[in-house]
Amino acid sequence: MKTIKTPILPTHQHFVKVDAPHELDKKAICIFAATSYFLGTDTYWKDEKVLPPGTINTIDDKGSWVNSKPWFQWHNTPRDISxxxxxxxxxxxxxxxxxxxxxxxxxxxxxxxxxxxxxxxxxxxxxxxxxxxxxxxxxxxxxxxxxxxxxxxxxxxxxxxxxxxxxxxxxxxxxxxxxxxxxxxxxxxxxxxxxxxxxxxxxxxxxxxxxxxxxDSPVPKELTEENVEEWLLQKVIIKGGQELAEALWQEWEIEGEFMPYLKIRMKEVWDAILIKNVSAKVRAYLSSTRAxxxxxxxxxxxxxxxxxxxxxxxxxxxxxxxxxxxxxxxxxxxxxxxxxxxxxxxxxxxxQAQKPYHLYNFHLNKTPHNLTYRIADKVQRLINEKRGKPLIQRNWELQFLGMDNDEKLQEHLFGESLHPFLPKELITRFYNSFRTKDMVAYSHPLSMLLTLAVWYRNEVK
CATH class of the missing domain: 3.40.50.620 (HUPs)
Structure with missing residues (x-):
């Protein structure tokens, strides 16, 4: 037996085995597809987990996870200080x-x-x-x-x-x-x-x-206890992620529906955080999951x-x-x-978030003070676009746009059969939606399909 104490915010993930069938955890993968990260202790496999943050864990001689108890819980106990x-x-x-x-x-x-x-x-x-x-x-x-x-x-x-x-x-x-x-x-x-x-x-x-x-406060000032959980749900699902997750859920014939399952899983984490202040509770939730x-x-x-x-x-x-x-x-x-x-x-x-202002005058970053900068910035971007140099703002634009990138992308997605994990028809549907409907909306599903395809090809096939 050995004991592993995990930090409040671990810089590494510690994988352990649990007593479960060695099968794909398809529900966990659907959440992964929607949000771009696994929730809780989930991994691709039912018999493999990640140790939770802020806990003391017992691991047996075979590397299996025996038990876990928290040594830290996020709290909100503000001191009376200036x-x-x-x-x-x-x-x-x-x-x-x-x-x-x-x-x-x-x-x-x-x-x-x-x-x-x-x-x-x-x-x-x-x-x-x-x-x-x-x-x-x-x-x-x-x-x-x-x-x-x-x-x-x-x-x-x-x-x-x-x-x-x-x-x-x-x-x-x-x-x-x-x-x-x-x-x-x-x-x-x-x-x-x-x-x-x-x-x-x-x-x-x-x-x-x-x-x-x-x-910083991770929530809008007007957010209340009554609407925070729905706001958080929309915050963690990346654009296009729900559509991909629901498509995988249906393709894999998982019982029930994806969104109710995701809500239950998120609520389990949310309810375990014993904080009343909405902003502090959201910070704790994100720190316990996304971080x-x-x-x-x-x-x-x-x-x-x-x-x-x-x-x-x-x-x-x-x-x-x-x-x-x-x-x-x-x-x-x-x-x-x-x-x-x-x-x-x-x-x-x-x-940068308040450009062209700095820490002494960023309060001026509003109309009419910033109007001159915004107009000049817009004009410069239009000029660059006419010169064939549109502004690159998102990582996927460097990877998915252009003939050379498209050739490599198709090679990874369609180069060999990934059936039944990722049927060709499903990949084709999202690839075509990216190309013909809305690149921004479908960039995340396409990127997740690429990730899942590489994982399956390298680790499973």
């Missing part, structure tokens, strides 16, 4: 976590135009570690690297600019599939495009994942080249969040105050 005190405590905690995680290593820091990596960048400027920063932007996409470069220049960091090229997926799809353990669709992992550049680096990656959920079954999967790509740390995944960060008044967490207030306090120059660099 906002300035909350910012001060965050500053001390964040610097401590960053210092401990970095050790005496070179810090490999991905920078974006957002706040999470920017907060890390400022924190590491308070330490003595050498920092190698970098950013990547889509080919013909928004130049996110321009913001990252300015941050690096202000903090005197070495900086590398990378471009995510068109069609990078096809030469790396099998390697990527194994790194992700087939646990999510492939087109989101854009860092795979530059994995060879990562291999040239030496140090420790520090990733800013999940800071945007912990340090540990989807967000952290991308860590494995970085880890294939260098060790990985994630400051926002530290147990102490979750504990801290549970004791902070929800008002202080909304609208990124704590991170914004931290950046203004610790590096006013960095705070004055464009915030």
């Amino acid at each position: 906002f300035d005190q909350a910012v001060s405590e965050f500053t001390e905690l964040f610097h401590t976590v960053c210092r401990e995680q970095a050790g005496d290593n070179v810090v490999l820091l991905p920078l974006s135009g957002g706040l999470d990596s920017r907060t890390q960048a400022v924190a590491y400027s308070k330490l003595e570690n050498p920092v190698l920063s970098y950013s990547y932007s889509f080919h013909n996409g928004y130049n996110e690297g321009a913001i990252a470069r300015k941050i690096a220049e202000v903090l005197d960091y070495e900086y590398n600019d990378m471009t995510i090229p068109k069609g990078y997926l096809w030469d790396k799809v099998d390697e990527l599939a194994k790194l992700l353990n087939y646990g999510t669709e492939f087109t989101h992992a854009r860092q795979m495009a530059v994995i060879d550049e990562f291999r040239k680096m030496e140090g420790i990656f520090t990733l800013g994942h999940w800071g945007d959920v912990l340090f 540990v079954r989807w967000t952290n999967l991308g860590f494995t790509i970085f880890e294939a080249t260098n060790p990985v740390q994630a400051p926002y995944y530290d147990d102490r960060m979750a504990e801290f969040i549970c004791g902070i008044p929800e008002e202080f967490l909304s609208d990124r207030k704590i991170q914004i105050a931290y950046l203004k306090n610790q590096s006013p120059e960095v705070a004055k660099i464009t915030w």
